[in-house]
Amino acid sequence: MTRSHHSPVSNPSPITLQPSCPVTSPPSVTIELFGVPQLLTGTRSVTANGATLADLAVDLVCRNPALAGRVLDASTGWPLDGYSFVVDEQFTRDRNLPLNIGTSVLLVASAAGG
Amino acid sequence: MTASSRISSIGGVHGRLLRVDLEADGTGWCESLAPEVFAEVIGGIGLASLLLLRLCPPGADPLGPENPLIFATSPFAGTGITTSSKIAVAARSPQTGMIGDSLSSSYLALELKRTGHDALAITGCAPEWSILVVEDGRTHLRPAEGLLGLSPGDTADRLRAELGTEFRVAAIGTAGEHGVRYAAIANDGRLAGRTGSGAVMGAKRLKAIAVRGSRLPRAADPRGVAILARDLATRSVGPATAKYREIGTVANVAFFNRLGLLPTRNFAGGHFDGAEALSGETLRLEHHTGQHACAACTVGCEHHYRTLDGGPETSVRLEYETLFALGSLCGVSDPNAVLRASALCDELGMDAISAGGTIAWAMECRERGVDLGVPANEIPRWGDGAAVLRTLRQIGSREGIGDLLAEGSRAAAERVGQGSDVWAMHVKGLELPGYDPRKLKTLAVGLAVAARGACHNRSSAYEVDLSDRLDSEADARERAAAAAAAEDQAALLDSLTLCKFLRHALHDVHEESAALHRAVTGLATTADDLHQAGARIGEVKKRFNLAQGWTRALDTLPPRLLDLQVPSDGDGANIDPVWLDRQIDAYYSARGWDHEGRPAPN
Numbered sequence: 078m079t080r081s082h083h084s085p086v087s088n089p090s091p092i093t094l095q096p097s098c099p100v101t102s103p104p105s106v107t108i109e110l111f112g113v114p115q116l117l118t119g120t121r122s123v124t125a126n127g128a129t130l131a132d133l134a135v136d137l138v139c140r141n142p143a144l145a146g147r148v149l150d151a152s153t154g155w156p157l158d159g160y161s162f163v164v165d166e167q168f169t170r171d172r173n174l175p176l177n178i179g180t181s182v183l184l185v186a187s188a189a190g191g
Numbered sequence: 192m193t194a195s196s197r198i199s200s201i202g203g204v205h206g207r208l209l210r211v212d213l214e215a216d217g218t219g220w221c222e223s224l225a226p227e228v229f230a231e232v233i234g235g236i237g238l239a240s241l242l243l244l245r246l247c248p249p250g251a252d253p254l255g256p257e258n259p260l261i262f263a264t265s266p267f268a269g270t271g272i273t274t275s276s277k278i279a280v281a282a283r284s285p286q287t288g289m290i291g292d293s294l295s296s297s298y299l300a301l302e303l304k305r306t307g308h309d310a311l312a313i314t315g316c317a318p319e320w321s322i323l324v325v326e327d328g329r330t331h332l333r334p335a336e337g338l339l340g341l342s343p344g345d346t347a348d349r350l351r352a353e354l355g356t357e358f359r360v361a362a363i364g365t366a367g368e369h370g371v372r373y374a375a376i377a378n379d380g381r382l383a384g385r386t387g388s389g390a391v392m393g394a395k396r397l398k399a400i401a402v403r404g405s406r407l408p409r410a411a412d413p414r415g416v417a418i419l420a421r422d423l424a425t426r427s428v429g430p431a432t433a434k435y436r437e438i439g440t441v442a443n444v445a446f447f448n449r450l451g452l453l454p455t456r457n458f459a460g461g462h463f464d465g466a467e468a469l470s471g472e473t474l475r476l477e478h479h480t481g482q483h484a485c486a487a488c489t490v491g492c493e494h495h496y497r498t499l500d501g502g503p504e505t506s507v508r509l510e511y512e513t514l515f516a517l518g519s520l521c522g523v524s525d526p527n528a529v530l531r532a533s534a535l536c537d538e539l540g541m542d543a544i545s546a547g548g549t550i551a552w553a554m555e556c557r558e559r560g561v562d563l564g565v566p567a568n569e570i571p572r573w574g575d576g577a578a579v580l581r582t583l584r585q586i587g588s589r590e591g592i593g594d595l596l597a598e599g600s601r602a603a604a605e606r607v608g609q610g611s612d613v614w615a616m617h618v619k620g621l622e623l624p625g626y627d628p629r630k631l632k633t634l635a636v637g638l639a640v641a642a643r644g645a646c647h648n649r650s651s652a653y654e655v656d657l658s659d660r661l662d663s664e665a666d667a668r669e670r671a672a673a674a675a676a677a678e679d680q681a682a683l684l685d686s687l688t689l690c691k692f693l694r695h696a697l698h699d700v701h702e703e704s705a706a707l708h709r710a711v712t713g714l715a716t717t718a719d720d721l722h723q724a725g726a727r728i729g730e731v732k733k734r735f736n737l738a739q740g741w742t743r744a745l746d747t748l749p750p751r752l753l754d755l756q757v758p759s760d761g762d763g764a765n766i767d768p769v770w771l772d773r774q775i776d777a778y779y780s781a782r783g784w785d786h787e788g789r790p791a792p793n
Contacts, residue, residue, distance in 0.1 A: 109449065111442070111445055111446040111449070111472075112434055112437075112438055112442040112445075112446065112471065112472065113433050113434055113437050113438065113442075115472050116437065116438070116472065116475065116476075147430055147433065148430065148433075157430040157431070158429075158430060158431040158695045158696070159430050159431035159432065159433065159434065159695040159696075160430070161657075161658070163450070166450060167659070167663075168657055168658050168659045169659050170659055171659070183446070183449065185446045186433070186434035186442060186446075187434070187654075187657070187658075187695055
């Protein structure tokens with residue numbers, strides 16, 4: 078499901094990392110990446126831990142610093158304007174949404190045609 | 192400010208309309224545009240729609256001399272506000288019979304505005320194939336000798352070499368020359384693509400319009416405009432537009448496919464087995480050659496991709512809508528075939544969505560054994576990229592099966608009968624864009640009621656569905672209000688001529704647009720004024736449609752989506768027609784229109 082490649086995304090910006098990643102507990106959730114997040118990380122899916130979507134976001138940005146400041150807020154991991162989580166096929170901004178093993182999580186850019 | 196208050200003059204506009212009669216040797220004359228017009232309908236699509244309502248007689252033949260072909264700019268064009276260099280084109284559509292309006296970016300808008308006019312309205316029909324030359328306030332016709340049969344790009348190159356490179360050119364290709372009902376008008380490599388304005392221009396025997404000017408109007412507060420424009424430009428290159436800058440709209444393919452939203456094989460379903468090869472991520476890694484920006488744009492969303500099939504290498508601009516229409520919709524998974532088909536649509540000068548949608552209809556006709564009046568082996572099969580290319584060429588020249596398909600899916604289905612209208616995927620004659628309405632319920636309402644037919648740009652209600660703004664079980668009133676608000680916002684942006692890709696970079700579209708509008712025009716515009724303007728522009732379009740014979744029966748979706756007996760490959764249940772009717776009732780109510788969808792007499 079994953080593949081690696083050199084990121085073609087231009088102009089990487091400075092990244093601010095937290096001093097240390099939080100100690101998170103299961104469940105471990107697979108997050109499918111689309112578009113810029115996929116190109117920045119060089120992979121189609123990653124795993125992170127979190128009992129809620131907010132917990133997952135923090136762990137996600139810690140494990141994937143390439144997304145910090147460009148897709149996710151560097152400290153909270155919450156999607157920046159133009160990006161969104163999709164949980165079990167529902168777009169959501171509910172930070173307290175509980176997650177379970179097997180929950181489907183996507184990280185996508187907002188849609189607009191052209 | 193109120194739209195009806197008296198205003199003496201405003202910044203950012205000339206207050207002048209250039210009229211041209213092709214039956215009087217292209218003679219031009221100027222008419223004034225009252226400042227109130229710009230307060231009421233802003234400019235761009237709003238201005239073009241209002242002029243069309245005023246100038247097009249009810250029942251005018253879309254391909255006849257009475258149908259005006261209108262080009263309109265906005266107060267923002269020429270101010271340096273990012274993405275604002277866009278031109279609106281309007282005419283009665285030969286594809287739908289209703290309002291035909293489209294928007295194209297880049298230098299043509301600036302040059303038309305430099306002529307000392309905010310808009311250009313062309314009526315009549317030239318006695319022979321001609322070029323209309325507009326130079327400041329002067330107009331004349333010159334023969335189109337040696338230009339017929341050329342692509343819009345080659346036509347522009349030839350004319351600019353002869354007339355001077357300061358000229359900007361709008362031109363049609365062979366599709367417009369042959370009256371393909373979804374022919375486009377192209378300028379600077381961009382297209383006013385939808386609703387067939389290229390066929391209107393071709394019917395006027397106008398191969399091209401060449402424009403040069405020397406004066407832009409002053410903004411009311413140039414320093415204020417510069418400060419606001421700089422701030423917006425800074426935000427326009429932030430995370431909110433990264434998708435467009437880094438990949439482009441083709442990024443939709445993989446994500447839409449994952450969610451079952453990618454229209455496949457003429458909307459039989461929303462999952463395409465070949466999506467991986469067509470995905471924006473794959474194209475970015477394997478085919479990308481570079482990116483470009485329109486005039487006065489800091490986003491730079493236009494990405495070019497090269498073919499890698501061993502044939503003559505082509506590098507072509509590609510957008511999601513072209514990719515879905517010529518790819519998954521026709522079952523084609525070879526990115527090289529799609530890139531070549533996209534290049535061919537540009538070369539012929541035609542709307543790729545309607546071209547792909549009409550070819551997909553023909554493919555389904557073949558599969559179901561419908562007689563299209565030509566041998567079955569002349570009709571492309573699902574997935575046959577080479578046959579799609581061949582068919583596009585036939586459409587552009589109206590040869591063989593191309594003559595039927597040049598009419599668009601609605602008219603072609605009416606002509607051949609045999610029940611083929613059931614899988615003609617259009618609203619009001621305009622083929623559907625690349626979003627499956629079975630899973631996008633607010634968009635389903637937006638597409639059904641949209642004045643110009645099925646279009647994601649005039650009803651961006653998919654944004655509501657692709658967010659957490661509405662519960663999937665929201666009641667009709669909530670959904671109708673959301674669909675109307677999305678339509679109003681789109682009308683506003685298309686009239687300010689601000690790119691919709693800026694939406695997520697704006698904290699509040701109406702508040703920030705009002706601040707820009709105040710600085711440019713000097714009017715005391717508020718966010719509420721702009722909310723009202725968006726709704727007013729929608730009503731102008733509705734009044735045009737009413738004058739041209741619109742009835743409620745046209746506000747619907749294709750039968751395939753509404754037939755509860757027909758399975759849809761398990762990608763989402765079809766839409767209950769009773770549910771849709773209830774939503775449409777609620778939409779009319781939200782607009783303050785009567786049960787038949789008519790505004791109160793004005």
